[in-house]
Amino acid sequence: MxxxxxxxxxxxxxxxxxxxxxxxxxxxxxxxxxxxxxxxxxxxxxxxxxxxxxxxxxxxxxxxxxxxxxxxxxxSGTALWPEAPLLRAQVLQWLFFEQYEIEPTVGTVRFWKLTGRDKTQGSLLEKKTAQGQDALRSLDRHLEHRSFLVGDAYSIADIALYAYTHVAEEGGGFSFDSLPALRRWLKRIEEQPHWIPGPAPYSAAAYL
Amino acid sequence: MxxxxxxxxxxxxxxxxxxxxxxxxxxxxxxxxxxxxxxxxxxxxxxxxxxxxxxxxxxxxxxxxxxxxxxxxxxSGTALWPEAPLLRAQVLQWLFFEQYEIEPTVGTVRFWKLTGRDKTQGSLLEKKTAQGQDALRSLDRHLEHRSFLVGDAYSIADIALYAYTHVAEEGGGFSFDSLPALRRWLKRIEEQPHWIPGPAPYSAAAYL
Known part of the structure; x- marks a missing residue:
């Protein structure tokens, strides 16, 4: 195991x-x-x-x-990472996008806000918030005429991007208000078989 | 083409x-x-x-x-991205490490230094410099008893990590002085068939 x-x-x-x-x-x-x-x-x-x-x-x-x-x-070997070279590479494109554009912005700002660390970040908070909202807009634009990120089927690209994106509004750093395609996609993921909630909420007390 | x-x-x-x-x-x-x-x-x-x-x-x-x-x-289909699932995943591990730990630190600090933008970054310059030097140390530690990053053969992991790492000292932000395994690995890559130099140096004038 x-x-x-x-x-x-x-x-x-x-x-x-x-x-x-x-x-x-x-x-x-x-x-x-x-x-x-x-x-x-x-x-x-x-x-x-x-x-x-x-x-x-x-x-x-x-x-x-x-x-x-x-x-x-x-x-590997499941439908969640398709084998065709182009689809496989497109999944990877979104995985790299996630680690470069979403996790260090949307993920970090949420952590700062929920633990009170946002007060000490100065202009970096503003910069990361703008970059993160921009990345969410890129996602929304891509999803406008698509059900899932790659090849119209649920894949690990959706899992990876969903993780930090769906909790972006926690803490108040980001808003889905003008991102309707993104909202529909989040709902679609939550309807997948065996979906589980997460991540656990941060408790500010644990980080003081 | x-x-x-x-x-x-x-x-x-x-x-x-x-x-x-x-x-x-x-x-x-x-x-x-x-x-x-x-x-x-x-x-x-x-x-x-x-x-x-x-x-x-x-x-x-x-x-x-x-x-x-x-x-x-x-x-895909070449020896530079091995097909065995574990080796394949280990290559990916280093590719994600590169985009998260090296490119936004070593790559960004070099760009700032060579174009004079380092003067206006405040504490972020210091933070990224420390994170980048830390990432270079991780690389050096991993290479201590290895010729290449994954499975003892040259792969796209080496290509990806080499790109920003080998020019890290340009601009003076980072030093290879206490990273002998990293230095040997850089030399090993430059001895690979059909190696070409790059990237082009930044000219400060172009960014003022």
């Missing part, structure tokens, strides 16, 4: 748990207290040199890091 | 050109003046909703964006 080094509040970890639930695949979790330095110990750095969760232990002592790489690994 | 929407100073674009050279595959380029807004026109946004180069036109009207997704697409 695979073992997930997890943090309940992480959208990156939630992606993996959503996919595993939808694949109906059992797994164990190990909670890593990232805000108490548990992902920066020598033991953890041997699992992932970047010192971040999630990490998947796919066999004893064999580790895979980076949430979107883990999605690809787990979805 | 594929067509690359390119910017000569971009490390992300250089990755694609290095791979195409090593695959001995002919291609056309279209230079996009990104600092004059040419990647934000409605025509360009139809090619890539994120409004960024590189974009590869793989057939007339069929576009693929995100440099590392393009690497995967072009290397």
């Amino acid at each position: 695979v073992k997930l080094y997890d943090y309940a509040g992480s959208g990156n970890s939630y992606k993996i748990k959503l996919l595993l639930a939808q694949l109906q695949r059992p797994y164990e979790t190990v909670e890593v207290e990232i805000f108490r330095g548990e992902s920066r110990t020598p033991e953890f750095l041997a699992k992932n040199p970047a010192g971040r969760i999630p990490v998947l232990e796919i066999a004893p002592g064999e580790y895979l890091a980076e949430s979107n790489a883990i999605l690809c690994y787990l979805a | 594929v067509k690359l929407y390119d910017y000569a100073g971009s490390g992300n674009s250089y990755k694609i050109k290095l791979l195409l050279a090593q695959l001995q595959r002919p291609y056309e380029t279209v230079e996009v003046e990104i600092f004059r807004g040419e990647s934000r026109t409605p025509e360009f946004l139809a090619k890539n909703p994120a409004g960024r180069i590189p974009v590869l036109e793989i057939a007339p009207g069929e576009y693929l964006a995100e440099s590392n997704a393009i690497l995967c697409y072009l290397a």
Whole structure:
């Protein structure tokens, strides 16, 4: 059984748990207290040199890091990562978009807002908010005439982009008000078989 | 023949050109003046909703964006992107690491320094410099007992990480002084058949 080094509040970890639930695949979790330095110990750095969760232990002592790489690994051979080279590459395009345009903006601003850290970020908060809202607009534009991100079928691209996007309004940093295609797409994902909610809400108290 | 929407100073674009050279595959380029807004026109946004180069036109009207997704697409079926699911996922792990930990830190700080934009970044310059040097240390640690990033063979993971890493010292933001494994690996890559230099140096004058 695979073992997930997890943090309940992480959208990156939630992606993996959503996919595993939808694949109906059992797994164990190990909670890593990232805000108490548990992902920066020598033991953890041997699992992932970047010192971040999630990490998947796919066999004893064999580790895979980076949430979107883990999605690809787990979805190999399933319809959620299509094999045709062009579709496969288009899925990857959206996975890279997610880690570059959404996670460091929408994900980070939500974390700051929910934990009160937004007060000390100065102009960076404003910059990341603008970049994130711009990325959400790109997504909305792409979804205007599509049901899913790639090839008109649900894939790990939808799972990856959904994770931080659907909680973007929490904390008040972003708004879906003028993004109707994005809203419809979020609802469509929540209607998929074996969908589970997540990530766990941040509690400000835990980070003070 | 594929067509690359390119910017000569971009490390992300250089990755694609290095791979195409090593695959001995002919291609056309279209230079996009990104600092004059040419990647934000409605025509360009139809090619890539994120409004960024590189974009590869793989057939007339069929576009693929995100440099590392393009690497995967072009290397499909070659030894540079191994097919075994675990090796494939490990390559992806490093590609995501590159876009999250290296490109926005090492790549951005170099650009700022070479164009004089570092003067106006305040504490963000310091933060990105520390994060980038940390990422270079992670790379060095991983390479200590390895010749290449994944499975002891040259792959698109090496190409992607090499692009911004090998020019990290330009501008003075980063140093390889205590990173001997990283230095050896850079040299090893420059000895690969059909290696080409890049990216083009930034000229401060073009960005003032």
